[in-house]
Amino acid sequence: MSFSIEQGQFVLIVGSSGSGKSTLLNMVGLLDRPTRGKIFIDGVDTTTLNDGNISSFRNQKLGFIFQFSNLLTDLTVLENVLLPRHIGKSTKTTESDAIDLLTSVGLESQINKRANKISGGQAQRAAIARGLINKPSIVLADEPTGNLDSVTSQTIVDLMKSMAKKLNQTFIIVTHDRQHFGNADRVITIKDGKAFEGGQLPMMEVLP
Numbered sequence: 722m723s724f725s726i727e728q729g730q731f732v733l734i735v736g737s738s739g740s741g742k743s744t745l746l747n748m749v750g751l752l753d754r755p756t757r758g759k760i761f762i763d764g765v766d767t768t769t770l771n772d773g774n775i776s777s778f779r780n781q782k783l784g785f786i787f788q789f790s791n792l793l794t795d796l797t798v799l800e801n802v803l804l805p806r807h808i809g810k811s812t813k814t815t816e817s818d819a820i821d822l823l824t825s826v827g828l829e830s831q832i833n834k835r836a837n838k839i840s841g842g843q844a845q846r847a848a849i850a851r852g853l854i855n856k857p858s859i860v861l862a863d864e865p866t867g868n869l870d871s872v873t874s875q876t877i878v879d880l881m882k883s884m885a886k887k888l889n890q891t892f893i894i895v896t897h898d899r900q901h902f903g904n905a906d907r908v909i910t911i912k913d914g915k916a917f918e919g920g921q922l923p924m925m926e927v928l929p
């Protein structure tokens with residue numbers, strides 16, 4: 722497969738189970754290395770980076786949101802959001818950035834709660850804030866609503882769309898959940914190891 726994604730696009734990756742969506746996302750996220758082919762991010766051929774460079778590249782450029790929020794339950798919501806900053810030893814983000822992000826995902830009243838004392842939907846909001854804290858140019862999400870009820874899913878989708886628009890970040894989202902995601906800038910369907918433009922649903926418009 723060969724395709725390129727522009728900065729700021731909100732892109733859905735869809736396709737049947739086992740078609741290779743997570744594999745693709747993990748390769749774009751530099752969590753897996755392709756056995757052949759190349760992946761360019763901001764002009765850099767990431768397949769030539771060594772392990773040390775991969776870690777710092779990932780930490781500077783990429784943010785991750787997974788199906789399960791994977792928060793550390795011994796830490797507070799705020800401490801969880803600040804974790805990528807500690808890992809990257811990044812000085813460009815501050816605690817007040819984290820509080821601003823948590824406020825924009827509607828968690829201002831939960832900031833100092835332990836992560837195991839909040840609901841699944843709140844945990845996923847916190848995971849979104851954590852995915853955005855290092856100001857990544859690309860946010861990657863694998864089934865971010867896969868573990869949520871319908872109402873919470875819609876809230877999380879709306880939140881991701883509004884954050885994408887506000888921050889002009891690229892979002893690449895693997896999902897089975899076309900119902901909640903609705904329209905996106907692009908939909909890429911993975912089938913039999915190939916990528917096709919357009920989703921199973923005929924509806925496809927550019928976000929307002």
Ligand SMILES: Nc1ncnc2c1ncn2[C@@H]1O[C@H](COP(=O)(O)OP(=O)(O)OP(=O)(O)O)[C@@H](O)[C@H]1O
Nearest residue numbers: 736737738739740741742743744745864895897911
């Ligand atoms: N670590 C692995 N080692 C070997 N094969 C794997 C590994 N992970 C996935 N696969 C295989 O690669 C193919 C693609 O898997 P992948 O997880 O990318 O699918 P997917 O589209 O994300 O599916 P789902 O919608 O169920 O999450 C499948 O045939 C799967 O069995």
Ligand SMILES: [Mg+2]
Nearest residue numbers: 742743744863
């Ligand atoms: Mg998958």
